[in-house]
Amino acid sequence: MDQKRDRRLGNKYFIVLAFALVLFSSCREDKKEVTEQEIAEVKKPVDVYEFGFNLNNYIVKRDTVKAGESFGQILEQNKIGYPKIFHIAEKTKETYNIARFFQAGKPYTILCSKDSLELPESFIYQPTKEEYVVINFKDSIHAFKSRKPIKYVEKTVTGVINSSISETLDNKGVSAVLTNLLADNIYAWTIDFRRLQKGDRFKVIYTDKYIDDSIYTGVHDVKAAYFEHNSEPFYAFQFETDSVKGIKDYFNEEAKNLRRAFLKAPVKFSRISSRYNLRRRIAVYGYKIRAHKGTDFAAPIGTPIMATANGTVTKSERRGGNGNYVKIRHNATYETQYLHMKKRKAKVGDFVKQGDIIGWVGMTGNTGGPHVCYRFWVNGRQVDPFKQKLPEAKPISDSLKTQYLKYIKPIRVQLDNIPFDDEILEEPMDENLITQNY
Structure with missing residues (x-):
């Protein structure tokens, strides 16, 4: 009797165990399917867009233009022959003459086909951080310029x-x-x-x-x-x-x-190496007395030169002892001139604003070192700008004044409501006045 009961209990235990194993196996299969699905979703690449392209659709090659490297050389190194390179350059030069404006140090990107051939389909050149030029040549050749957001x-x-x-x-x-x-x-x-x-x-x-x-x-x-x-x-x-x-x-x-109507100097962080002096002896002229009708601001070669006031460029050329220079007419009374530039940026007819870069410090013309000679005219006569009572900037017109006061009202409220930092001054100072350079 006990043996029969034990056999029945054993059969029931076996059935329950078998059912549990089937259920556990089923759960593992379901878990396996979910896990694989999740893995597939994780592995799915996220679309990455740049320059208007989904980069996931291409093999992306990035580099910068090396010194002496040309647009043609880069394409030739990437499996494009010179006949096609010439055709690309000719076809796109009206949109952007890349052969002319190609510069060392600028980044570029090549989008290649996503296959074993890896043939280039588009070339993107970035002349600035914001601007870029796209040259497409997969099917038809065309180019366009754009800016990053x-x-x-x-x-x-x-x-x-x-x-x-x-x-x-x-x-x-x-x-x-x-x-x-x-x-x-x-x-x-x-x-x-x-x-x-x-x-x-x-x-x-x-x-x-x-x-x-x-x-x-x-x-x-x-x-x-x-x-x-x-x-x-x-x-x-x-x-x-x-x-x-x-x-x-x-x-x-x-x-x-x-x-004020004029900046104090046409270059930042410079020193005056020679002032306006009608009886100065100049080394390059054999130390003979020769009037120096400008103010020299010494600065390293390549330092940006700024227009000291708003005005229109009347001259931008290279001539004799002046070297590369730019001259600006500000109004019927005032003109300024900037000599010995390494390179000129402003062109005749350009309207420049105070602080705009018009060129870079150099040593062209008669000069013993890198500087900009700043010359100042009042009613057609060269004068010392530091001895002039220069005018204030043009005041706001009566018609704009009402508009201005209305415009700044909420901004002033915003400014006034910004709390000052509760900073603790670190160490007491012997002198209250701070004279170090900013």
């Missing part, structure tokens, strides 16, 4: 001066470009940034620039600023006064222009 992000920063404006902003991880904008553009005529006071403080609303949402290219512009120097407030608001020419200036809360 740009995003501007508005940001704010505040600070208390303990040593210098540049150090304060650097400690906050803000680009040095913001220092230059504040010191050389916005407050250049109202605050001496080399003589800031300990405890001076500031607020700035500015925009950062990004390409493709991720490539940071630095500070783009300053929307508004507040600087408290010697307990005196200095507001600055950017406002466009000429939409046709794209002229923007900075004005205070009462619509007074913060800028």
